[in-house]
Structure formats: structure tokens, C-alpha cells
Amino acid sequence: MEVTEQYFRKNPQKTIASARNESLPACAVVANLWQVIPDAISLGVLDVFFHHLSESKAPLPTTTEVDDAVFALPVLSLLGLGHIASLPSEQVSALGDRIMEAWPGIFEWCFSLYPPSVSPPSVVRDEKRDSATRAISFCWFSIAQNPRVRESMRSTPGAIELATRLWVREDTMKLPSEVMFPVPSALLDVLLIPQQSKMLSQIVQASEASPSHIAKLAVARLTAASTATPVDLYGIKYHTNLIFGLTCNPDHPLQGALFKAKVIIATTKSLVAATKDVDNKDPLIAFSMVRLCTYLKTFLEVTDGFRFVSQSLNAGLLVGLAYCGTRLSDVTTEERDVITSLISSVVSRYLVYHSVIRAAKTSMHTVKTDHLILYAKVFDSVLRQAWESFQALLDDRVENSDDFDESEKPDHGCANAECSGRSVPRESLMKCAGCQSVLYCSKTCQIADWKRGDHKSVCKALKQNAEDEKAAAEQTGETDPSKTDRSFFQFLVMRDTQIRFDDLRQQALRKFPKEPLTSMVVKIDYTVLPPIFTVEPLSKVKNPYLPSSNGYASGEAIIRQFRRNPGLGSLIFGCMPAGRSKTWWMFTFENIWSREVTLRH
Known part of the structure; x- marks a missing residue:
């Protein structure tokens, strides 16, 4: 009997029964279409998947390759469970007990499908691994939407490691046309507890790579999403979410590795890419905009402040914030305050650094010249007051920095207060050999001072300070x-x-x-x-x-x-x-x- 979508819609109970009785065609149709059948759950569709993923049926761990047919029904069952996420949240919540009961079996089958050894020999041939990656990722991401199940998954030994291995191979996974987001990244993000150092270390260890490699991979994927044509808004959303979690622990090496991987530049450019299509009303844009601005607000000042602020400005921060100004009606008051604070608080306070002022001047010039219409919209938005205050402060500091540049830096003069030649040009002065800071016009003035x-005491202190x-x-x-x-x-x-x-x-x-x-x-x-x-x-x-x-x-x-x-x-x-x-x-x-x-x- 050929099982088709039409047959399933007319005979859902018979099709579900056939799927339970190990009919591969029936299971394939049920796994892909059950969510569109109104009474599928009451007809026992989830029991079919749980039956094929029973813990008692899971094969014992082995390093020898086995027949792919052993995994055919379990893989289809994993794909079927992946559609749970399409249900209303209250229905997903109501399924908690049943999923919790089935979780041990689900994990055992997934562990057999995707053992710690990523390279052959392994149970599943490497060319088949993309299908396993997709099936496990969809299933786990879906059932993890239930908070109780999510906690159980986190506490299962080996689960975080398996999710990490899925994430590492995300780029080789072929997504079905109906799937718009990077599922392994979304899965690892939903399982990750950002402040938990142990979990971050598990991710590093399971990836069989260094924190630097993980950071570069995460940043590269965000960059790829923001430079795609058209821009991959789902990719920006989920890659940003995961990067946020990987960055949050200040005591873990992953934070420093992400900063070295130029994550500030990547997130700034992603902000510009996500918001530049002002006519696109996709709600994902507002979500990504807020998330990226929150990331920058959180981490621009984590180290010395001025370095990351300069990097972000040079990467187009003001252009991105100007685009944000055209979408503030799509966000909450609290979210709008986060965006506004990047202009009115963060960048403005760092306009005491020459490097930040020059970067802000260039970025503002780009907004005015290359995005003139956008510039006009900004000053007609709710951010007008913030932009006007920023523009006035920037103009004042640019004038100061221009005067400073023309003066070729201030002359320090001879440090001897009684020297009659304290206005001697800087190039004629000599540094104290001890502290390398204080300047004198002659040996006589140094001795006198x-x-x-x-x-003498100041010299020692300055030297030690350096x-x-x-x-x-x-x-x-x-x-x-x-x-x-x-x-x-x-x-x-x-x-x-x-x-x-x-x-x-x-x-x-x-x-x-x-x-x-x-x-x-x-x-x-x-x-x-x-x-x-x-x-x-x-x-x-x-x-x-x-x-x-x-x-x-x-x-x-x-x-x-x-x-x-x-x-x-x-x-x-x-x-x-x-x-x-x-x-x-x-x-x-x-x-x-x-x-x-x-x-x-």
C-alpha cells in the first residue's frame, strides 16, 4: 500500500497504526505531516515516535558500523518530534510529562546516532551524518521549548557535549526548504546557561578545539548571515543569541577569545545589515536590532571601553543607530532606552578620547553624506533630542581635537618651575632617564628640580607606575x-x-x-x-x-x-x-x- 499525504488526511488512524507497526512509508508521512492533522495527538501520533525511540530498543555503543536500516524509524521519529515546536506554547507545556518520560530513550538513540567520535569509524557513515544532525537538532530544539524538559536535558550527562558536536557541523547540514533558521545554533543557545563556567568548558572540550576556534567559528557564522544576499535575518537572530551566551561569563576564556575574534566589529556590521532595508517590515528586524544593540550596550565597556567604542564607530555604529531610529515604533520603551543610551551615554562619554572623536567624526560624516535621507529621518524621530545633543557635543569636541592637532600637541615645558626657558619647544627637551616622563631643558634644571x-621620590613612583x-x-x-x-x-x-x-x-x-x-x-x-x-x-x-x-x-x-x-x-x-x-x-x-x-x- 502506498501511503500518501492524501491517504493520511483521509485515514489518519490507520496511517498512524501502520507507522507504529514499523511501516517506513507510513512513518515518513506521519513524521512530516502529523502537525496538520487536528486530532493527531489524541490518535496517538506521539506514542508512535516514543515507541520507536524506546530506551530498551536503543543499540549498545559500538565502534563498528551497523546497517543504516536500524536507524531509519528512529530518525523519522526524531523528525516527527521536531514538529512539537509548531504547537501553541500551552500545548507544548501540557506535553511535559510525556516527553520527560520518553527523554532517556530519545537521548540513548541520539547518542548512538551521533557518538563522541566525529570521524569514522562510527556507527553512522559520515556521509549520512548530515541527516542525523538535522533530525537530532530539530527534535531537541523542539522539546526544549518545555522548561521542565529543558532542565532535564541540561542535567543529562553528555547532552551538552552532543549539542556542541551538532553545532560544530552545522555548516554541512542541509536545511529543508521550510526551515529558515540554523537549528544547531538555536539548540545550543536554548540549552546554554551563560554564567555557568562548567557548561562553557563542556562546550570547549566537546568541540575538540580551543576557545579561539569556537569564537572564530561563531563570529564567522554571524558575519556570513549579515553579508548574505538577501540578509539572513534568522541567522543573525540565532547566531547573536548564541554569541551573547558565550560572551557573558567574564571569568571564562571564551569571552576574551570572542573579543579577539573582533566580535564587536561583527555585531556592529550585523546591526547595519539587519536594519538598512527601511521598507522591510519583518518583525525579525526589530528583534535582531534590539538584541544587537543590547549586546553592544553590554560589552562595549567590558575592558578599557574606548578601544571597543572606536572599533564599533569605525564599523558603522552611528549608521546602524540611525537606521534603528526609523523602527522605534516596533519596540518597547525599555528597548528604545537601550538603543538611545548607546548614543546619549556610551559614545558621548567617550568623546574625551582623541581616537574616539576622530572615529565618531568619520562615522557621522558617512551618515550625513551617504545616508542624507536617513539623516533627515533621524532628526524627525523620537531620537531627535538624543541625536541633537550628541551632534552638539561631537561638534565641540571635534573643534577641540582640530585645535589640538594644529598645535602639534601641547608643549610640556621644562619641569623645573624656576627655569626661565619653560617655553622651550618640546623637541629641545630631554626626558629624565629614570621615569621617562618628566622633561628638562638641561642637566642644570634637572639637578635644581x-x-x-x-x-627623586616622584621619579621612583612614576617609574614603578609605568x-x-x-x-x-x-x-x-x-x-x-x-x-x-x-x-x-x-x-x-x-x-x-x-x-x-x-x-x-x-x-x-x-x-x-x-x-x-x-x-x-x-x-x-x-x-x-x-x-x-x-x-x-x-x-x-x-x-x-x-x-x-x-x-x-x-x-x-x-x-x-x-x-x-x-x-x-x-x-x-x-x-x-x-x-x-x-x-x-x-x-x-x-x-x-x-x-x-x-x-x-
Whole structure:
């Protein structure tokens, strides 16, 4: 008897009975079509699949190849169970007990189909492995939609490892035309508990590869989805979800491996790719947009902050966020706030780094020139205020950075406060051989400063600070700001102090009327918007560095030096964002409180 779709629709009970009695044609039709038959479950269709996947029937593990026919009915049964995900969620939930009871058998058959050895000899010939990958992935992803079943799967020894092996071979799996998403990636994501280090290590071990290899594979698949024609929105969704889970544990090597694999660049480019078709109303776009923005919001500041922000800007972050602005009606208020914060909080706060400013300038120029219509839409959206504030701040910082570039960086001058030639060009100055930081115009000035200004203690502290910073960078992988970034920040601090001079002077006179102006330390906190400007007497000011930080010793020495000899000049503390923390810098200048003295820049 030929079993066809038409026959199944007319005689569902007989067809299901034939499938249970090991009719391969009947089982094939039932496995592929049962979900469209209204009474299929009540007629016992799931019992057919559970029967063929009975734990008692599962073959014992073996390294010798067996007849493929042994696995024909179980594979069809796995495919049949894969359609459970198409049922309403409440119906999937109601099937929990039955699936839980059948799970041990399902796992045993899958383990036989897909043993730990990926290369022959194995039970299933390698050329047949794509079918096994598809069947197991569909089945597991489907039944894992039930929370109780999902927990049971996670706790089954070997299940995470098997899911990982399926994921590794995902690229060779041929998807049926009706399947639109990368099932092994979706499966591994739904089973993964991101913060559980043990599970992440299981994934690494089962893949028989390094964290670096796993990271590169995950990023490559996301990149492939975002560069496909047309863009693979399902691929972006599920690959981003999995990458999110693999990145979440800061103590596991996978996070660092993903960062080294340039995941920030990949997610930024995926954001642009997913949102650029402004006429496409596919709800997947809004989902992917929110997920990608959440990923960037979560991880842009994980290390030093400025490096990833620059990478993302250079990869098109502002273009992607501009596209997002045309779709905000499709997301919740909380999701909109995440997207907005990337402009108004994250990127804006890092506009104290020369490298970030230049990257933002280029990215904004691209938005204005290559996407003029989009730019107009942005300023007509609910993000208008955020974009206007960002544009104003960026314009101001670009002007500062242009002035800085034209000045060829600020002259540090001779460190000897009594030197008559402190305006000597930088190229004529000589570095202290000890700390490699302080500059002098002559050996005479160095000797004088060592005697009068106690540079000896400062020199040792600065040298130790440099060594500590180098060691910390090697250990954490974080990058210190470049010399250009540090010099520009000093320039910005000086410029803003000049602009706010009258306000700072009034604040000092109001808060500390008994203290001389020359003893005031200016403190500028750029980690908040707008920056906060305060003053504090030198006698009360505290070292901004933590005792455990690299700069603490040199900070103590400098403050002690200025307290002993206020005539050395003025201190200004500047604070810049540095990932999840902040970095304080101490700058020494001539007396900024004297009207006759102009800050050098």
C-alpha cells in the first residue's frame, strides 16, 4: 500500500497504526505531516515516535558500523518530534510529562546516532551524518521549548557535549526548504546557561578545539548571515543569541577569545545589515536590532571601553543607530532606552578620547553624506533630542581635537618651575632617564628640580607606575590610552579649565573663603554628562587613585611635593571613562589662578 499525504488526511488512524507497526512509508508521512492533522495527538501520533525511540530498543555503543536500516524509524521519529515546536506554547507545556518520560530513550538513540567520535569509524557513515544532525537538532530544539524538559536535558550527562558536536557541523547540514533558521545554533543557545563556567568548558572540550576556534567559528557564522544576499535575518537572530551566551561569563576564556575574534566589529556590521532595508517590515528586524544593540550596550565597556567604542564607530555604529531610529515604533520603551543610551551615554562619554572623536567624526560624516535621507529621518524621530545633543557635543569636541592637532600637541615645558626657558619647544627637551616622563631643558634644571622640588621620590613612583601598568596590561589584555589620547585629554582639561575659570574661581571663594586661591585643585569628572567641575584645597585633597592601583604611589608623591612647595604651580585632576571603571589623571601646570598666567596649550 502506498501511503500518501492524501491517504493520511483521509485515514489518519490507520496511517498512524501502520507507522507504529514499523511501516517506513507510513512513518515518513506521519513524521512530516502529523502537525496538520487536528486530532493527531489524541490518535496517538506521539506514542508512535516514543515507541520507536524506546530506551530498551536503543543499540549498545559500538565502534563498528551497523546497517543504516536500524536507524531509519528512529530518525523519522526524531523528525516527527521536531514538529512539537509548531504547537501553541500551552500545548507544548501540557506535553511535559510525556516527553520527560520518553527523554532517556530519545537521548540513548541520539547518542548512538551521533557518538563522541566525529570521524569514522562510527556507527553512522559520515556521509549520512548530515541527516542525523538535522533530525537530532530539530527534535531537541523542539522539546526544549518545555522548561521542565529543558532542565532535564541540561542535567543529562553528555547532552551538552552532543549539542556542541551538532553545532560544530552545522555548516554541512542541509536545511529543508521550510526551515529558515540554523537549528544547531538555536539548540545550543536554548540549552546554554551563560554564567555557568562548567557548561562553557563542556562546550570547549566537546568541540575538540580551543576557545579561539569556537569564537572564530561563531563570529564567522554571524558575519556570513549579515553579508548574505538577501540578509539572513534568522541567522543573525540565532547566531547573536548564541554569541551573547558565550560572551557573558567574564571569568571564562571564551569571552576574551570572542573579543579577539573582533566580535564587536561583527555585531556592529550585523546591526547595519539587519536594519538598512527601511521598507522591510519583518518583525525579525526589530528583534535582531534590539538584541544587537543590547549586546553592544553590554560589552562595549567590558575592558578599557574606548578601544571597543572606536572599533564599533569605525564599523558603522552611528549608521546602524540611525537606521534603528526609523523602527522605534516596533519596540518597547525599555528597548528604545537601550538603543538611545548607546548614543546619549556610551559614545558621548567617550568623546574625551582623541581616537574616539576622530572615529565618531568619520562615522557621522558617512551618515550625513551617504545616508542624507536617513539623516533627515533621524532628526524627525523620537531620537531627535538624543541625536541633537550628541551632534552638539561631537561638534565641540571635534573643534577641540582640530585645535589640538594644529598645535602639534601641547608643549610640556621644562619641569623645573624656576627655569626661565619653560617655553622651550618640546623637541629641545630631554626626558629624565629614570621615569621617562618628566622633561628638562638641561642637566642644570634637572639637578635644581631634584634638590628643590624633590623629583627623586616622584621619579621612583612614576617609574614603578609605568612598570605596574605594563604588567597589568599583559595580564588583563586591556589597552592603555595612547600618548595622543592622553595628550589630547590634557589639552581638553586645560581648555575647559580656561572656559570655566570664572565659575571655578567663584566656587573656590564661596566654598573655601579662608583658603588661598593658589592652593586650589581643580577636579573635572568627564564620566558623567555634562562634566562636573569642582575645586578643593590642596591641604584636603585626596589621592584620586585607589591604593591598589598603579598610579597611587606617583599620585601620593606629586601631592606631597606640591603641599611642601605650593609655588610649583597648580594641580588639575581629570577623570575619564575606562570601561566599567574610571581613570584619573593628574596634571601639573603653572599657577592657573593668576590673571597674568595663561595656560599653555
